[in-house]
Amino acid sequence: MPRQVDHESRRRRIAEAVCGLADERGLEGVTLRDVADRAQVSMGAVQRCFGSKEEMLLFAVGHIGERITERVRTRLKGSPSQSAATALGYAATEIALLRRDHRAEARVWLAFVAQAAVSAPLATTLRISYAALQDLFAHLIAEAAESDPPGDGGSAPVDPQQEARALLALADGLTTHVLIGHLTAENAADVLDAHVAGLWKRLSGTAT
Amino acid sequence: MPRQVDHESRRRRIAEAVCGLADERGLEGVTLRDVADRAQVSMGAVQRCFGSKEEMLLFAVGHIGERITERVRTRLKGSPSQSAATALGYAATEIALLRRDHRAEARVWLAFVAQAAVSAPLATTLRISYAALQDLFAHLIAEAAESDPPGDGGSAPVDPQQEARALLALADGLTTHVLIGHLTAENAADVLDAHVAGLWKRLSGTAT
DNA sequence: CACGTTCCGATGCGCTCGCATCGGAACTGT
DNA sequence: ACAGTTCCGATGCGAGCGCATCGGAACGTG
Numbered sequence: 001m002p003r004q005v006d007h008e009s010r011r012r013r014i015a016e017a018v019c020g021l022a023d024e025r026g027l028e029g030v031t032l033r034d035v036a037d038r039a040q041v042s043m044g045a046v047q048r049c050f051g052s053k054e055e056m057l058l059f060a061v062g063h064i065g066e067r068i069t070e071r072v073r074t075r076l077k078g079s080p081s082q083s084a085a086t087a088l089g090y091a092a093t094e095i096a097l098l099r100r101d102h103r104a105e106a107r108v109w110l111a112f113v114a115q116a117a118v119s120a121p122l123a124t125t126l127r128i129s130y131a132a133l134q135d136l137f138a139h140l141i142a143e144a145a146e147s148d149p150p151g152d153g154g155s156a157p158v159d160p161q162q163e164a165r166a167l168l169a170l171a172d173g174l175t176t177h178v179l180i181g182h183l184t185a186e187n188a189a190d191v192l193d194a195h196v197a198g199l200w201k202r203l204s205g206t207a208t
Numbered sequence: 209m210p211r212q213v214d215h216e217s218r219r220r221r222i223a224e225a226v227c228g229l230a231d232e233r234g235l236e237g238v239t240l241r242d243v244a245d246r247a248q249v250s251m252g253a254v255q256r257c258f259g260s261k262e263e264m265l266l267f268a269v270g271h272i273g274e275r276i277t278e279r280v281r282t283r284l285k286g287s288p289s290q291s292a293a294t295a296l297g298y299a300a301t302e303i304a305l306l307r308r309d310h311r312a313e314a315r316v317w318l319a320f321v322a323q324a325a326v327s328a329p330l331a332t333t334l335r336i337s338y339a340a341l342q343d344l345f346a347h348l349i350a351e352a353a354e355s356d357p358p359g360d361g362g363s364a365p366v367d368p369q370q371e372a373r374a375l376l377a378l379a380d381g382l383t384t385h386v387l388i389g390h391l392t393a394e395n396a397a398d399v400l401d402a403h404v405a406g407l408w409k410r411l412s413g414t415a416t
Numbered sequence: 417c418a419c420g421t422t423c424c425g426a427t428g429c430g431c432t433c434g435c436a437t438c439g440g441a442a443c444t445g446t
Numbered sequence: 447a448c449a450g451t452t453c454c455g456a457t458g459c460g461a462g463c464g465c466a467t468c469g470g471a472a473c474g475t476g
Contacts, residue, residue: 005423005424008472023326024326025295025326026322026323026325026326026327027236027322028235028236031462031463031464032464032465033462033463033464034461035338036446041424041425042424042425043424043425043426044423044424044425045423045424045425045463047464047466048423048424048427052464052465053464053465054236054465055418061375089283107325107326110321110325111322111325111326113318113322113384113388114234114235114318114319114321114322114323115234115236115322116388117234117315117318117319117388118231118232118233118237118315118319118389119232119234119375123388123389126388126390127388127389127390130385130388130390134390150443155415162398163401165391165395165399166378166399166402166403167387168381169378169381169382169385169391169396170374170381171380171381171386171397172380172381172384172385173376173377173378173379173380173382173384174377174380174381175336176321176377176380176381177373177376177377179322179324179325179378180321180325180330180331180334180335181331181335182334182335182338182342183373183377184338187224187373188377190370191370191373191374191377194370194374195374197210198406198410202406213453213454214453239432239433239434240433240434241432241433241434249454249455250454250455251435251454251455251456252453252454252456252457253452253453253454253455253456255434255436256436256453256454260434260435260436261435303419336427417476418469418475418476419473419474419476420473420474420475420476421473421475422471422472422476423470423472423474424466424468424469424471424472424475425448425467425468425469425471426467426468427467427468428465428466428467429451429464429465429466429467430451430463430465430466431457431462431464432461432462432470433460433461433462433463434459434460434461434466435459435460436457436458436459437456437457437458437459437464438454438456438457438458439454439456439457439475440453440454440455441451441452441453441454441455441457442451442452442453442454443450443451443453444449444450444451444452445448445449445450445458446447446448446449446450
């Protein structure tokens with residue numbers, strides 16, 4: 001068993017290179033040669049790690065998806081004591097990738113999403129991440145709902161899944177609008193905060 | 209003044225071809241040759257109409273942007289008698305491009321949005337459409353607010369611009385999630401309806 | 417220490433791309 | 447009719463792409 005190489009770490013490094021290029025020039029600007037250059041490996045190495053360009057992109061999108069999901073999860077675990085509402089706000093802000101240092105991730109994610117609209121395998125990979133995030137949010141909302149039940153009327157039958165869908169879509173839309181410069185990051189943060197506040201109010205009952 | 213050709217209509221035809229291809233294969237799949245084929249003109253004609261590929265894409269995105277905005281405007285003018293809330297709901301549904309026959313437009317739009325994240329001129333063009341839509345929504349919301357003022361407390365200082373931003377972002381996010389198959393069109397419609405209903409309730413006062 | 421296996425950097429191939437070029441068709445004004 | 451202008455279809459070019467190929471370097475094993 002001769003010379004062995006840690007394929008997995010190399011694949012991850014290549015994925016990072018893919019993301020860097022996709023951030024700067026869009027998905028169309030991602031070529032095998034440039035990826036190899038940026039990852040400081042030769043083209044041959046890239047070809048050995050991935051059977052084709054598509055396989056490489058698929059791995060990259062899965063990689064970044066995991067990274068985002070993991071960051072949200074970490075954010076939640078890191079501060080379990082605070083109220084569910086606060087946690088929800090943080091998580092939503094995190095998912096909206098509003099911080100400047102996450103702008104790159106957002107651009108890459110958007111590029112993949114657009115491509116997924118015409119590529120079935122890519123769409124499948126993306127759905128995994130979205131499903132994970134939606135579930136995460138839904139559980140968080142359900143938890144908040146039962147830890148702080150409606151005051152009296154018990155009127156609003158808040159559906160955690162539905163609310164999670166809304167929150168996720170809103171965060172995604174806001175991120176997109178910030179990326180193309182239609183909104184500022186503050187605009188988006190305000191909208192998101194207001195939405196979370198509204199959700200929180202509905203959870204804790206209709207009373208003021 | 210020799211042979212004259214209706215450049216404008218030709219440009220529009222070419223733009224339609226661009227959209228058709230972008231819908232089927234994504235923006236990367238749009239080549240001058242294929243565009244010419246689909247538009248039933250020669251490559252030379254395309255090159256004469258547009259100085260470069262980028263210019264062609266820019267025109268195409270402006271074209272489809274106008275088409276969407278115009279459709280929403282028409283939808284509103286067509287039924288001016290109904291309540292502002294109902295109109296808002298219709299407009300939002302329209303903008304979310306949820307109907308199956310608008311799926312193509314949605315895919316094309318998404319492709320351009322993603323590209324705009326790394327292309328300044330494209331972003332500028334897109335912002336025009338988004339600004340128009342946001343203003344449209346904001347005016348509609350403001351109108352609804354004054355035609356149906358808060359019942360008593362007059363507490364909630366609903367900001368039309370902010371609400372318009374939220375609605376637009378939510379619609380965009382939902383459209384995206386439907387496109388990649390994370391949500392069904394019904395899911396999205398439900399979420400959108402619920403959001404509009406919530407907004408309406410906030411407009412007409414905090415009372416049940 | 418040689419052998420066998422695994423790995424990869426360099427190179428080449430076939431293809432497609434956007435764009436430039438140009439000769440002739442199409443058409444109007446005289 | 448004919449000259450002048452506008453238009454466009456065909457063709458060529460250089461560049462860049464993804465992928466296949468292969469000879470040799472690197473390294474565990476007997």
